[in-house]
Amino acid sequence: MAVVDMRxxxxxxxxxxxxxxxxxxxxxxxxxxxTLDDIAAAAGCSRATVYRLFPGGKERVLQAVVRHEVARFFxxxxxxxxxxxxxxxxxxxxxAYTGRELSDHAALQFLLAYxxxxxxxxxxxxxxxxxxxxxSDAVAPFLAPHVGTDEAPRVAEWLVRVVVSYxxxxxxxxxxxxxxxxxxxVRAFVLPGLVQPVTA
Amino acid sequence: xxxSIALTVRLPAIDLTVRERILEATYACVARYxxxxxxxxxxARAARLSRATVYRTFPGGRDQLLREAITWETGRFFGRLAxxxxxxxxxxxxxxxxxxxxxxxxxxxxxxxxxxxxxxxLLLPQLTVDSPxxxxxxxxxxxxxxxxxxxxxxxxxxxxxxSEHLARMLLSFISAQGRWDLTDKAQVARLVxxxxxxxxx
Numbered sequence: 001m002a003v004v005d006m007r008x009x010x011x012x013x014x015x016x017x018x019x020x021x022x023x024x025x026x027x028x029x030x031x032x033x034x035t036l037d038d039i040a041a042a043a044g045c046s047r048a049t050v051y052r053l054f055p056g057g058k059e060r061v062l063q064a065v066v067r068h069e070v071a072r073f074f075x076x077x078x079x080x081x082x083x084x085x086x087x088x089x090x091x092x093x094x095x096a097y098t099g100r101e102l103s104d105h106a107a108l109q110f111l112l113a114y115x116x117x118x119x120x121x122x123x124x125x126x127x128x129x130x131x132x133x134x135x136s137d138a139v140a141p142f143l144a145p146h147v148g149t150d151e152a153p154r155v156a157e158w159l160v161r162v163v164v165s166y167x168x169x170x171x172x173x174x175x176x177x178x179x180x181x182x183x184x185x186v187r188a189f190v191l192p193g194l195v196q197p198v199t200a
Numbered sequence: 201x202x203x204s205i206a207l208t209v210r211l212p213a214i215d216l217t218v219r220e221r222i223l224e225a226t227y228a229c230v231a232r233y234x235x236x237x238x239x240x241x242x243x244a245r246a247a248r249l250s251r252a253t254v255y256r257t258f259p260g261g262r263d264q265l266l267r268e269a270i271t272w273e274t275g276r277f278f279g280r281l282a283x284x285x286x287x288x289x290x291x292x293x294x295x296x297x298x299x300x301x302x303x304x305x306x307x308x309x310x311x312x313x314x315x316x317x318x319x320x321x322l323l324l325p326q327l328t329v330d331s332p333x334x335x336x337x338x339x340x341x342x343x344x345x346x347x348x349x350x351x352x353x354x355x356x357x358x359x360x361x362x363s364e365h366l367a368r369m370l371l372s373f374i375s376a377q378g379r380w381d382l383t384d385k386a387q388v389a390r391l392v393x394x395x396x397x398x399x400x401x
Binding site for chain 2 (some may be wrong): 040116117118120121124125126128129132133136153154157158161162164165166168169173174187188189190191192193194
């Protein structure tokens with residue numbers, strides 16, 4: 001879980017206000033058309049303040065937004081999964097939470113629709129290998145109590161593939177945002193690979 | 201036979217051979233110059249056709265031509281994959297062969313690898329647009345194999361859902377092998393058993 005910052009925001013720092021403002025701008029206009037003035041206005045600070053906090057300009061702000069959103073996602077996942085003891089319930093909650101976070105993320109969906117060239121090169125082919133490794137390492141601890149620490153990273157990566165596929169190319173058979181639909185998916189194609197069949 | 205079903209772009213009454221000739225020429229130009237630098241003039245010259253003919257066949261011009269050339273080569277890629285594995289004995293064997301073949305074909309696809317290095321931002325959006333069609337194609341290819349082995353599959357399995365799910369898993373592993381080594385046949389067999397056929401057999 002080394003990559004994930006689990007701190008709860010206490011007071012909103014100037015950096016956080018800029019990151020929040022930038023995220024709202026990206027969701028409305030995309031990255032290309034958002035200016036530092038837009039970000040400053042959305043954050044309620046001056047353009048000079050944005051520059052002082054993020055000396056690299058928009059590119060640095062974008063990196064901070066990505067880091068912030070990834071940390072927020074994993075913090076939310078930990079909260080969602082806390083106290084769930086049953087493996088099936090854990091899988092359903094985790095997959096549906098992830099499906100909703102990805103599908104309902106306004107900025108992410110805007111970029112996928114209108115500026116895919118900014119995102120896809122970071123998550124395709126060899127780059128997807130890195131994403132799979134990072135995300136499955138972060139997800140594995142939730143699975144370890146059920147499948148063992150040796151198997152957890154493999155199972156985590158498998159689940160990430162399932163969520164990514166059903167999210168990026170939605171299916172008419174299964175809706176990954178909907179828990180009842182995800183439960184059907186988990187029972188059909190995931191749990192049978194995790195639960196040892198009873199030998200006759 | 202399968203190769204042309206789902207992936208070729210549907211066309212009106214334009215001469216198919218002219219169209220194929222232009223797409224083939226476009227692919228050759230992209231291999232040489234890349235996506236950004238390929239022009240209609242290059243393509244017309246390589247196809248030994250006039251600019252007017254190219255524009256008549258692809259009224260959307262360069263953008264349409266490049267989009268359709270990517271879709272066309274994607275179709276050929278999965279057509280080659282389908283042909284390569286069509287003789288497999290059973291479903292598990294088919295999936296193993298498909299993973300090994302496709303992984304190697306991606307690694308050895310010189311044009312794909314070059315574009316992924318130099319201009320992924322021009323290629324990947326179109327591959328993503330094409331992916332639902334690719335999924336349909338793979339699922340349609342797998343369905344008869346599932347039907348043939350129906351008796352050995354999990355009772356009550358929905359074959360349509362199963363073929364789509366298998367297609368998704370295959371495409372995921374073809375585009376990124378993750379922690380698996382898809383050149384290692386023992387690993388591939390284990391992968392197929394644990395992650396592809398879970399809930400299916």
